[in-house]
Amino acid sequence: MSTPKISVRDVQKVFPVGKEPFVALGGVSLDIADNEFVTVVGPSGCGKSTLLNILAGLEQPTGGAALVDGKPVTGPGPERGVIFQQYALFPWLTVRENVEFGMRTAKVPKGERRERAEHFIRLVGLEQFADALPKTLSGGMKQRCAIARAYAVNPSILLMDEPFGALDALTRVRLQEQLLETWSKERRTVMFITHDVDEAVFLANRVVVMAARPGRIAEVIDVDLPYPRDEDMRLSPEFGALRNRVWHAVYHQRQIKEPAK
């Protein structure tokens, strides 16, 4: 097999808090293949966001290494797009200007910038709101805009940090389906952090279950359900079985000593 797209090798992150340092990540190793969709689920404090920030280049590991395309991550880079839970849209820019932000910093010529922005705004279904300011958008629309903005710099990896965490249940389900649709048209390697077991199973090729104190990987569960996935699949017994497995892995971490079968 060729080099994995993302390779996390024994990554550690220790925060010096008071007398006892807090071990956010105690030696995590994980490989993600090109164009794979991996979700990471776990209780709060398991270091899942820290892991994502290290891959994004926003934080440095205190031990081990995070590799992208075989090269160690030293800072943020255009090949890794990040989507934050709090949307992080620039409120003084319109949807279009937000989507063009990354291309402007990359000095993409104006015409091409326009065209690519158009394309991704249409992809997330915001063409009617291209000139609207973020304050006029709903939470779901803001996150769709953030997804278009991340896509527009053409990254090969999307790092998503609980992107739908602040949305209501219905909007969340709809956005999950839209995300998969977008992903099927514009295939990327995705690492998606969530605390929602349903969401983790519905989206992923593979669910990585993490545990806290110290932050570590408890179990990796393959989701061998075919894409495209829809509502029927969400209600199918196969989905239910996987969901239960992940649920147990997340919420009964003491009992899990070996992969359940």
Add this chain to the structure above:
Amino acid sequence: MAVTSAGATRDGNAPARPRKNRTFLVLNIISIVAGIAIWWGLSLAGLQFPTPAEVVSAAWKMIQDGTLATDVGASLGRVLAGFALGSLAAVIVGFVMGWYTVARGLFEPWIQFFRTIPPLAMLPLVLVLMGIGESPKIFVIFLAAFLSCVISTYQGVVNVDRTLINAARVLGAGDGTIFGRVVVPASTPFILVGMRVGLGSAWGTLVAAELLAAQAGLGHRMQSAQLYYDLPTIFVGIIAIGVLGLIMDRLLMIAGNKLTAWQENR
């Protein structure tokens, strides 16, 4: 019955806002008219006030012989020069303080110290050092505007949402881009608040500075009128100062609203 009245209230809800605004405006006008009437009454009742009519005729005379225009021009020139320089310096120093920890450590004690001194208290010193021309007055106004605005600019820079900076970084922005396209717009609301406070402070300082040392300006005019017991002229000065201050504040507010229309909770 209850249903009907509830329905009526709900129907009445749509035009409620303009009607309420109109009521508000009517109350404003009643209040102003009543105030002037009371003023008029008091001055007729033997209090040492000039009547509104006397003040208007004094104002008319000052407009015709050009003294009002000269005074307003002198005062506005000083306040605008001092305010513009002060705000500009405050924005630059505030950004530098917010961006570089070293600069923050170096500037902070001096700004905190001078903030506790009313700018007017510096006037005797400034007059000795800079003479009695325009520069000491502009300098004191500069200080007033600068000290009011610098802290809020600095707060604005420090308070920029970390997530927005991270979002810009992962989109490939370097320090320069983050500063120009994230930090500057994100701190604009803070700067504008600082400028409004600074303008008020500059205006107040100006008039007081003119009372103490000037050959022209609204403060000077009131000062010399005091010597001749010329109450109508003093009234004209007070009213002009109030009206001009209000106009400048409103202009700055309108400009600010335009610039920060993107803000979420307004």
